[in-house]
Amino acid sequence: MRIIVQKFGGTSVSTKERRSLAADKIESCISRGCFPVVVVSAIGRNGDPYATDTLIEFSHSSGTNAQPRELDLLMSCGEIISCVVLSNTLKARGLNSAVLTGGQAGIITDDNFGDASVLRVDSTSILNYIRNGIIPIITGFQGITEKGDITTLGRGGGDVTGAILGEALEAEAVEVYTDVDGVMTADPVLVPNARVMDILLYDDVYWMAEYGAKVIHKKAVQIAMRSNIPLIIKNTMTDSPGTLITGSKPSTEPFTYVQKPVTAIACTGNKALVKIVPDIDNNSIQADGDLFSMLYEQRIDISMINLYPWAKSFAIDSKHTDTVMKILEGKPVHFEFLRDCSILTVIGSGMKGLPGVMAKISHALAASNIPLLHTSDSHTTISCLVEGKYAKQAVTALHEEFEL
Template sequence: MRIIVQKFGGTSVATKEARTAVIGKIKNALDKGYSSIVVVSAMGRSGDTYATDTLINVAKAENPTIGKRELDAIMCCGEIISASVMSAAMQKEGLKAVLLTGGQAGIITDDNFSAARIIRVETRNLIKLLNEGYIPVVCGFQGVTADMLNITTIGRGGSDTTAAALGAALNAEVVEIYTDVDGIMTTDPRIVKEAKVLDCISYGEICQLAHQGAKVIHPRAVEIAMQKNIQLVVRSTFSDAPGTLITNNTRVETSDIILDDRVASGISFLKDIAQIRIDTNREDNTVSIRIFSELARNHINVDCLNVHPGEILFTVNSSDLDRSMSVLKEAGFDPSFRDNCAKISVVGGGMKDVPGVMATFVSAIANQGITILQTVDSTNTISAVVEQEYLHDTVKALHDAFNLAK
């Protein structure tokens, strides 16, 4: 059996016209001899009647401190509504669609409500339905605890993760992620109009782009697919564009691009971050341990970490700034901060050991008269922290400097 998993995002199932386009994609897969599993997100986006954020607001209007278990219950409703409507539309077109909740699809999670992790996928029910000619329409973003007593949600972007987990468990040939854009772009086209759709990209590169702010696909979904070497394709519900192939291969038959020879693949960014600086005693080798242990104990995530003799720099989300400052002061430190910052990252699997990459990066920003507040890098990522008012100018300058429009 040739299995394909097709995930459709909220805009892909929000209207009758969109659902008609979805059915066309499903029929195309069936015509190619695939057995299809469809995964759907909640219908629409924030503000729409059945969107997840709308449902959350309904519950929190009654009680802003609603328990996470109960909040998961209402959040699951968006995908159930979406799967029900999508199944109805498919049945009307003569397709043997059958709705499955996450639990009915065999997705077993831990009990960390609102951010559950998938423990395993029990595939027996799915395989039985596929053998009988059904098309399972699975509610994304949700699962059930091992004792089958509680429904859970697996965090934002969870429908991508659902699709990847099902694909990995069933050894699918491919997992298709359908959205309202033609594929993964070199950067946000709302900032750089010359941004291009990438033909292909490696698992590692797209994970980095996603972690650094790109929102086309969830990084956890990529990590799961990478473990089983299952190809992912990100493409549009509303066009016939081939989309972007995510793969381990450095050369793919559908593209002339060799991933290892491409210095940079894309630029992503994170907004609303704050930089914290702490001057330290050069002779105290334990100070960084005490700082980051205290922040971790208070569940504060840090990023852009630079530790030097006499100085420690790092960033936090702006929403965590006040709490971070209080925690550090209570621990006996004297931190200073700079708010309203942004982190811009250039990602590329081919930048390792390439001379001049950092020079290109720094020069592009400096030539715009923008001050770099901090840099961090890894084997395939270089990031800069700048004042947020210069975010767009920085992204444009780097996109041009690394020739990503060509």
């Protein structure tokens, strides 16, 4: 049987009209001779009555923060509500469906509440519903531990649910429905003429998600990549074909993607650059080890790391600035922080081994009088740190330079 996993984000089920459009997509899947397995996120976004962030804020109303285990129990309610409502929408159309929590769907996780990892999926229950012609409507973002505790998979975990079920069920594809027409060459808020891309490689989309693109969770891309299951990003509200995310070019269509070295420009704000110079009379090697161990203990993620015997620098989220400052104040070093920065990342598998990409980046930023503060790179990405006030201008300049 040809199984398609269809994952609907919160905006796709936030109103009666949008739930009707989601039901249209499910019926369309059936009309194509496939069997849909549906994954649903909590309704709406922060401020909407049953959105995950709204539930979190509600839990804080007593003045005491809920423990992680109890908070996961509360957060799981949003997806249950949206699944039941969408299931009723399908039943009104004569489609037989059944709602399953992540645990009832066989998603077994560890007990890292709030950001649990999936250990395995027992697809027996889902397959039984499919054999009986019943459409499973499964809560995204959640699972269950071996001991029976409900867990959540972290921010954006609904995408992870869709991908992990696609893998477990050996689905033909995983369709991710949202409120945009597909993956775009840049954030349209920053670059109004950003365009939707027809096809992308897993690797490029992973790095886009890593560096700020919100269209899909990077863990979902990793799962799809290891299982070689196509991901398709679509808009619930339109008939746009969306963006196909795959591991190789289709054999039946021209693959225009590789004609350009750069695929997209991602942008992440609220960053700070940390610059450190050790005292000459102290052992900088030992100090480095102590510093990075303490950053790890505080669960502070660092990026754009440059290490030299005479200096070191790295980027952090601005919210961690005070914590890092306290750590450094007890070290034999001189340091400074450059706050309110943004990281722009030029992404493209086509740039691997290709000279001149950095030259074009430098030219584009210089031509716009934007100071380049710091860089780092990999085979398929080049990240540039700029002052936050230049972020929109810089993304636009790079988008134009690479003719995206």
